[in-house]
Amino acid sequence: MYKSLIRPILFRFDPEKIHHFTFSSIRFLNSIPGVPALIHSAYSLNDPRLEREVFGLKFKNPVGLAAGLDKDAIAFKELGNMGFGFVEIGTLTPKPQDGNPKKRLFRLRQDNALINRMGFNNGGVAAAAERLKKNPSGKNHVLIGGNIGKNKVTPNEEAVSDYILCFDALYDYVDYFVVNVSSPNTPNLRELQDKEPLTKLLSALMEKNAAKPKQKPILLKIAPDLTDGQLLDIIDIVKDTGIAGVIATNTTVSREGLQSEAKNETGGLSGKPLTKRSTEVIRFLSEKSGKAFPIIGVGGIHSADDAIEKLEAGASLIQLYTGFVYEGPQLIKDINERILDL
Numbered sequence: 155m156y157k158s159l160i161r162p163i164l165f166r167f168d169p170e171k172i173h174h175f176t177f178s179s180i181r182f183l184n185s186i187p188g189v190p191a192l193i194h195s196a197y198s199l200n201d202p203r204l205e206r207e208v209f210g211l212k213f214k215n216p217v218g219l220a221a222g223l224d225k226d227a228i229a230f231k232e233l234g235n236m237g238f239g240f241v242e243i244g245t246l247t248p249k250p251q252d253g254n255p256k257k258r259l260f261r262l263r264q265d266n267a268l269i270n271r272m273g274f275n276n277g278g279v280a281a282a283a284e285r286l287k288k289n290p291s292g293k294n295h296v297l298i299g300g301n302i303g304k305n306k307v308t309p310n311e312e313a314v315s316d317y318i319l320c321f322d323a324l325y326d327y328v329d330y331f332v333v334n335v336s337s338p339n340t341p342n343l344r345e346l347q348d349k350e351p352l353t354k355l356l357s358a359l360m361e362k363n364a365a366k367p368k369q370k371p372i373l374l375k376i377a378p379d380l381t382d383g384q385l386l387d388i389i390d391i392v393k394d395t396g397i398a399g400v401i402a403t404n405t406t407v408s409r410e411g412l413q414s415e416a417k418n419e420t421g422g423l424s425g426k427p428l429t430k431r432s433t434e435v436i437r438f439l440s441e442k443s444g445k446a447f448p449i450i451g452v453g454g455i456h457s458a459d460d461a462i463e464k465l466e467a468g469a470s471l472i473q474l475y476t477g478f479v480y481e482g483p484q485l486i487k488d489i490n491e492r493i494l495d496l
Contacts, residue, residue, distance in 0.1 A: 169260065169268070193235055217489050218471060258271045265414050271338075303340065353391050400450070408423065432454055450469060452472065455477045460477070
């Protein structure tokens, strides 16, 4: 029903406006007695064979929602009810910021893709932390990842302070952290992926983590545009700093093979054109490291086959973003059913 009826209507409108409308609709529907149970039964699979234990956390299934969709932790409970095994919120920054000027989100329908240049628009980490306090414990707990970044006005030389501020604010309310230095939409952010500044940043966070009563897994989200040499550096950095794992990959600045009219818009490209490259990065990291650390695979997952390919390449978990927008919540169930069939 989503692809045949709902999506054609949604895709008639501006992508960013319809995003906010959709979130409001999801929250409204879930406020109606009986509707959350119907949604859960339609899309969720509860089977112990789907459970995964990764970096010390128990996931009810390996299909998660990638950061960027629920930036401000507004609908994490409702999204978790759709069958996701975990939900990653953010990217969050210490101070609220508007992000880049609109229009900044574009559909590439011919390519099953999106281009965004949002620029870490969010209401600030403190406001998100307040909403996350409402995440119940026990069986109804939604496993949450906190994706953190720096404010646009913060120079790279002072970036560590921004990440630590976000870490401290979210520590009590998320299950794991993701360090985002790979978005192409904040000026000079990707320079933090270089070996020296990245090692400094991750080491500082790990030191902060070690001082806490319970350590939370810290992961690094990387760009698909890194060279083999840079990916080898990432493997060394993970080993040297002791972080829990890597998320591969963020959006790409490549425009190779695109057909849609909006292909020349600046920003990060996500969706089907990223499928092959993100899988290549996962396989490279897994093989060259000797499977030394967990990898969350994300990028161009639009079908159960795409998901299985990521898992077979070495991913322990996967995340959806653009595939969820194009295919709808049925994709979550399709992937989990395919995993059960293996």
